Amino acid sequence: MDNKYETKDLRNVALIAHGGSGKTSIAEAFLFINRLTTRLGRVDDGTSIMDYEPEEIKRKITISSSFHHLDWKKCQINLIDTPGDANFIADTRNSLQVADSAILVIDAVSGVQVQTEKVWEYCQELSLPRFIFINKLDRERSDFFRIVENLKGSLNIKPLILQLPVGAEMEFKGVINLVEKKYLAYKNDLSGAFTIEEIPDEMNEKVEQFRGKLMEDIAESSDELLEKYLEGSKLTNEQMYAALKQGVISGKLFPILLGSALRNIGMQPLLDFMVECFPSPIERGELSGQNLKTKEEVKVTFDENRPFAAFVFKTVADPYAGKLTIFKIYSGQINSDSTLYNASKRVKERIGQIFKLEGKGLRPINPAIAGDIVSVAKLKETTTGDSLSDEKNPIVFKGHSYPHPILSFAIVPKSKGDEDKIFSSLTRLIEEDPTLKLDRDAQTKEMILSGMGQVHLETTIEKLKRKFGVEVNLKAPKIPYMETIRQTAKGIIYRHKKQSGGRGQFAEVHFDIFPLERGKGFEFENDLVGMNVPRNFVPAVEKGVAEAKQHGVLAGYPVVDFKIRFFDGKSHEVDSSEIAFKIAASMAFKKAVQQAQPIILEPIMKITVTVSDENMGDVIGDLNSRRGRVMKVESKDNYQIITAQVPMAEILSYASDLTSMTSGRGFFTVEFSYYEEVPSHITEKIVSQAKVEKGE
Numbered sequence: 001m002d003n004k005y006e007t008k009d010l011r012n013v014a015l016i017a018h019g020g021s022g023k024t025s026i027a028e029a030f031l032f033i034n035r036l037t038t039r040l041g042r043v044d045d046g047t048s049i050m051d052y053e054p055e056e057i058k059r060k061i062t063i064s065s066s067f068h069h070l071d072w073k074k075c076q077i078n079l080i081d082t083p084g085d086a087n088f089i090a091d092t093r094n095s096l097q098v099a100d101s102a103i104l105v106i107d108a109v110s111g112v113q114v115q116t117e118k119v120w121e122y123c124q125e126l127s128l129p130r131f132i133f134i135n136k137l138d139r140e141r142s143d144f145f146r147i148v149e150n151l152k153g154s155l156n157i158k159p160l161i162l163q164l165p166v167g168a169e170m171e172f173k174g175v176i177n178l179v180e181k182k183y184l185a186y187k188n189d190l191s192g193a194f195t196i197e198e199i200p201d202e203m204n205e206k207v208e209q210f211r212g213k214l215m216e217d218i219a220e221s222s223d224e225l226l227e228k229y230l231e232g233s234k235l236t237n238e239q240m241y242a243a244l245k246q247g248v249i250s251g252k253l254f255p256i257l258l259g260s261a262l263r264n265i266g267m268q269p270l271l272d273f274m275v276e277c278f279p280s281p282i283e284r285g286e287l288s289g290q291n292l293k294t295k296e297e298v299k300v301t302f303d304e305n306r307p308f309a310a311f312v313f314k315t316v317a318d319p320y321a322g323k324l325t326i327f328k329i330y331s332g333q334i335n336s337d338s339t340l341y342n343a344s345k346r347v348k349e350r351i352g353q354i355f356k357l358e359g360k361g362l363r364p365i366n367p368a369i370a371g372d373i374v375s376v377a378k379l380k381e382t383t384t385g386d387s388l389s390d391e392k393n394p395i396v397f398k399g400h401s402y403p404h405p406i407l408s409f410a411i412v413p414k415s416k417g418d419e420d421k422i423f424s425s426l427t428r429l430i431e432e433d434p435t436l437k438l439d440r441d442a443q444t445k446e447m448i449l450s451g452m453g454q455v456h457l458e459t460t461i462e463k464l465k466r467k468f469g470v471e472v473n474l475k476a477p478k479i480p481y482m483e484t485i486r487q488t489a490k491g492i493i494y495r496h497k498k499q500s501g502g503r504g505q506f507a508e509v510h511f512d513i514f515p516l517e518r519g520k521g522f523e524f525e526n527d528l529v530g531m532n533v534p535r536n537f538v539p540a541v542e543k544g545v546a547e548a549k550q551h552g553v554l555a556g557y558p559v560v561d562f563k564i565r566f567f568d569g570k571s572h573e574v575d576s577s578e579i580a581f582k583i584a585a586s587m588a589f590k591k592a593v594q595q596a597q598p599i600i601l602e603p604i605m606k607i608t609v610t611v612s613d614e615n616m617g618d619v620i621g622d623l624n625s626r627r628g629r630v631m632k633v634e635s636k637d638n639y640q641i642i643t644a645q646v647p648m649a650e651i652l653s654y655a656s657d658l659t660s661m662t663s664g665r666g667f668f669t670v671e672f673s674y675y676e677e678v679p680s681h682i683t684e685k686i687v688s689q690a691k692v693e694k695g696e
Contacts, residue, residue: 007280018110022107023082025135028040031070042262049359063459064316066081067326080373088452096119100281104131132151135259161214166185188263218244244277290396292343300397307332312327330397341394406654407452407454409450411449443482488515492513496508498580507570511567532570543582545585564589604676608669626651627650
């Protein structure tokens with residue numbers, strides 16, 4: 001399709017909320033009103049255009065941001081429907097960096113919930129203009145005014161009420177626009193059709209009261225209007241809308257609208273306000289980037305006539321269509337079948353057709369202009385976070401960082417020989433979702449998949465099977481314990497002698513073993529004097545120790561932080577060989593370790609937990625019960641940030657435990673810190689478990 005819009009006509013709007021508040025239902029209602037669908041899609045029925053992945057349909061939640069667009073009053077609105085579940089909230093933050101405004105959807109029964117606060121914080125970080133939409137006013141126990149009070153306290157804002165509901169719960173039937181003093185009475189047939197009717201008599205007084213408050217609040221956002229208002233002049237509708245737009249863009253005003261997406265009530269007024277009061281990309285202002293040639297910071301404006309510049313914020317892996325790269329154009333425009341320059345990787349990329357996303361569908365568009373969100377297929381080098389630009393004017397934009405994964409599982413293939421296929425397929429999924437992390441533990445030899453929670457990893461495994469035909473099981477990862485020694489042991493002698501016909505084997509080695517500082521690893525010192533051991537056997541002795549240290553004497557874990565001094569031995573001119581000295585060194589090492597008071601070391605993790613004040617005591621108590629040491633507690637806003645050191649073995653299931661403890665309001669990051677000696681009673685358990693696994 002030809003592009004009939006200019007940058008000033010675009011509105012990039014993200015729908016954000018706690019999961020289950022009705023974001024996707026609002027998007028579906030918008031598409032239905034715009035006649036882009038023939039029926040009102042429902043998440044619960046699996047008929048949603050926006051939640052189209054099988055994993056989303058199965059769980060009835062948004063897992064990955066989806067995109068669609070619609071025309072409304074000579075503007076094009078690009079909708080971004082974002083996840084509201086804690087497992088996928090990082091994708092919401094990622095998508096918000098290319099939105100120009102956001103609608104925060106609030107459930108009229110539940111009010112502000114955990115992820116509501118989280119996505120609101122993201123918007124504040126990005127200074128995104130926002131509306132608040134109170135949804136589900138047709139539900140039992142819904143209460144518009146209670147939710148408004150809830151918003152004031154929880155989000156610490158002064159809400160601007162633009163509409164009042166007519167009727168409540170199942171009798172909810174319409175919306176009063178306070179700016180225009182119009183009552184929109186909706187038909188009860190899900191069509192979204194309404195008639196303009198007289199405001200009910202019993203509501204006239206309330207309408208006048210709230211309209212007066214609205215006028216006062218809008219006037220306070222503008223010095224010019226405030227002066228007129230204080231002089232006794234009433235504001236015209238045009239003045240109110242103009243001031244409303246400025247107040248929304250500046251972040252001074254947070255208007256509240258209302259309705260029911262499932263019953264298609266209040267959707268058209270919401271679209272009207274989006275066009276009227278949300279900024280175009282141009283009105284959002286300049287962006288900062290870095291010129292690759294000069295290394296200087298440059299300002300980029302949303303101007304179709306400037307050199308091309310864009311930012312890749314999302315990638316979708318498709319086993320059939322290949323990789324789909326989604327980006328927002330910050331400057332200039334592009335046509336199909338052209339060449340782009342990836343400034344981040346310093347390579348050229350040839351593009352074919354340019355597409356607008358329509359749920360899981362694609363619609364060709366040409367050209368694509370500044371401010372628009374578009375996609376292209378099968379770019380070879382480009383990944384999420386890259387910047388595309390004009391080669392003569394290469395600009396790199398900085399994207400936001402992704403959170404550290406908080407939950408890890410070992411991946412076990414269901415079919416032998418699938419390891420390589422698993423690795424390559426998961427790498428494709430990580431391109432799509434950078435909050436995933438894949439490692440191979442050098443010690444345990446396990447493939448470790450890490451993510452933002454149980455559901456996140458489960459859906460990844462489901463996608464792995466659906467998209468790439470690979471099946472795996474998840475299991476708790478092995479703890480990478482290590483062994484070391486506490487004491488020095490000197491004069492360890494081991495003789496390896498095997499004489500049974502033909503050529504025999506003979507080697508004798510004399511060792512001292514010393515403990516080293518934590519983290520020093522392994523040192524081998526050749527301190528031979530005299531000619532009892534030919535020097536050509538020394539490498540075999542060192543190799544014997546190096547191999548033997550992979551399996552300690554207590555529980556078979558690698559031995560670290562020790563030094564071997566090889567100071568003497570004996571050899572036989574016929575029966576000595578490299579293999580004989582290697583075996584002797586291996587056995588001497590084990591004997592030395594047993595005499596040097598071996599111990600087991602465990603990984604200690606640094607964990608940073610953010611919780612509300614009321615949960616702090618429970619969380620600290622729980623960390624102490626996990627053998628944790630709280631290092632510091634800091635206050636930030638209404639939260640407490642607890643930093644502690646805890647053994648890895650004690651926090652494998654911490655994600656779900658913290659959710660239970662804090663009703664989902666706590667979150668944490670974790671990273672490796674150091675190794676520490678395991679207490680004796682736990683050492684006994686580890687040794688016993690190792691014997692069971694060996695079948696002893």
